[in-house]
Each structure stands twice: as C-alpha cells, then as structure tokens.
Amino acid sequence: MSDTRTVTVINGDGIGPEVMQATVRILEAVKAPLKFEYHDAGSEVITKYGTNLPPATVDSVLRNGVALKGPTGTAVGTGLPSANVAMRKQLDLYASLRPVKSVPGVKTRYESVDLVVVRENTESLYAGVENIIVPGVVVALKIMSEKACTRIARFAFEYARANGRKKVSAVHKANIMKLADGLFLDCCRRVNRDFPEIQYEEVIIDNCCMQLVKDPSRFDVLVTENLYGDILSDLCAGLVGGLGLVPGANIGERCAVFEAVHGTAPDIAGKGLANPTALLMSAVMMLDYLGMKEQAARVEAALLRVYGEGQVRTGDLGGKATTRDFTDAVIAAL
C-alpha cells in the first residue's frame, strides 16, 4: 500500500472545474491514497489576486511536489504572461511529456498510434522576449541554450530507455535556423552517445508533420523545442481523435504538474459537455509517477472498457453523454 500523498489541485478556467470534478470523483472511487489541496490559477482569478498565478499556488506545488491542473485561459490585454508559461518558468518544469496513443473503439484514420512528444518547455520563442525596433518592426527572440537543449535531450533518451522505446527523433529546422536549431541538434547528438541501444534520427519539422499525417507508426519518441512541440502535440492529438483524449505532464527536477493538452474550451464551458478523458489520463500518469501503479492500471482499464463498449461517448466524439454520464460510466466500470 502506498503512503498517502498530497496533490495540489488547480481547477483552472472554462471547462477546467468540470473535468477536474469528474477526475477527482474517479480518483476517489478507485481509492487512490491521495489528499487534495485546492489552489487557484488562471484568468478568472485575476480580479481576486491581481495575478493569474498566486504565490500560494506555486508554494503548494513546490511543497507537495505534484499537481493536477485544469486548463487556464490567457486573458488578452492584462499584460500578464500566461499562467502556464509563468508556472513552467517559476517551477522550472522543463520537460513536457505527451504520450499519444490510439484509444480502442475510437475510430480514427489510424488504429495503432503509439508515440510520445517530448517538448522543451522553458525557452525558444516562448521566452517572450519581443521588442518593437521601430514602429512597424517587431523582433521576437528565439532563445536556445546548451543547458536546456542537453537536459531535454537527456530526458527524452532516458524516458525511451525506461519505457522500452526504440527510437528518438529530434525534430528541428536547422536548415534555416543553423545556429539555434543547430545547437539543439548538437546537444541531441552528444546525449545520444550515452544511449547506444536507442536508434536516433533527425527530422525537419515540416517533413515531420507530413510524415506524421501519412504514417505515424514510423515514430516513437519525438524530442523538440518549445514551439514545434506545441504544434506537434496538437497535430498528434488529432491523429487519435482530438484534444479531449490526450494527457500530458510538465516535469521538472523539483516537481511535476499533470494536465491535459487541451485548453479551456470556451465554446462548451459550463454546459457539462466536456470530455474528461484527457485530464483523467493525465491523472493516470500522475498515479504512475507516484508509484500508485495498481490504481493507475485500474482507472486506465475502466476508461478503455467504457470506450471499448462504445455506449457512452461525449459530444467531441459524436456521442450524447454529458461529463457526468461519462464519469458515472467509468466509475461503474472500475
């Protein structure tokens, strides 16, 4: 029996509270030895705290070492950086891990997609260094450091080794950004020398997108910088049925934040229609990370059973089930 762990829970904005409530109900139903400590973040709490990322939230994640987070919206015109970008920087959550796997019973163009996107989370154009040089001319800096490129490469290779993955593909645009993406490739090549059993290849980002759409089975672990990783994650989500299904984790040396790939879905927020699968699968990743393997396996099996039976589907997958109907079905399948 694992020791009880306290998890920081951040509901977030839009559909965040709905999918979080569903996920916590399922975690309680599977009797995972977890305690939940609720904290705020996101655009909807700015008036309350004067910020979208209150210091108490950051402190809680550092204290507990692990958080489950709903999506947070980016309020335009506040001058604040997005809560996500701020959280990743403040907690140094340098690695974004997004496993993309076909869900049996969810019909898509490909049946057996099974790949992982590893994205560097702290640099590149997301450093947010933009300047107006003269009126009408803006420069946005792409920042790449040897330290960040090396640690994300090491993370990807170590993940591959620990999870029995065979190949790592470094995704880049070094033909154009010879210095910035060139540095990224140099770091990947150097780290690769410590992992001789893992096949290594380099793929240019535009070609990678085309290859993914044509034949995703040729990929295993993809490692890339921040912007390409963001775009690739959504592309890969599309391969397996959409944003409602794909989980994610942001991992650093001191803590890890588990969250779905999708955003706040303003078009369906508050209607009880959101698919909680992506956050629930993120919670499964969290259970695994905490060593609660049995509960992780049980939740995943229940979820796959609901999909396999094909009776209860939320609107994003063509069904009529509400968030609550879907959650009830998973709990019944546990």
Ligand code: NAI
């Ligand atoms: P989105 O992911 O919120 O929505 C895109 C489409 O997917 C919408 O049609 C939405 O209804 C659907 N969708 C997303 N999640 C779903 C779910 N669980 N169940 C059913 N349908 C789902 O992307 P969008 O509209 O570009 O972003 C909205 C807001 O979310 C923005 O403020 C953005 O900055 C923020 N965002 C936050 C993220 C995070 O906190 N990790 C990630 C991505 C976006």
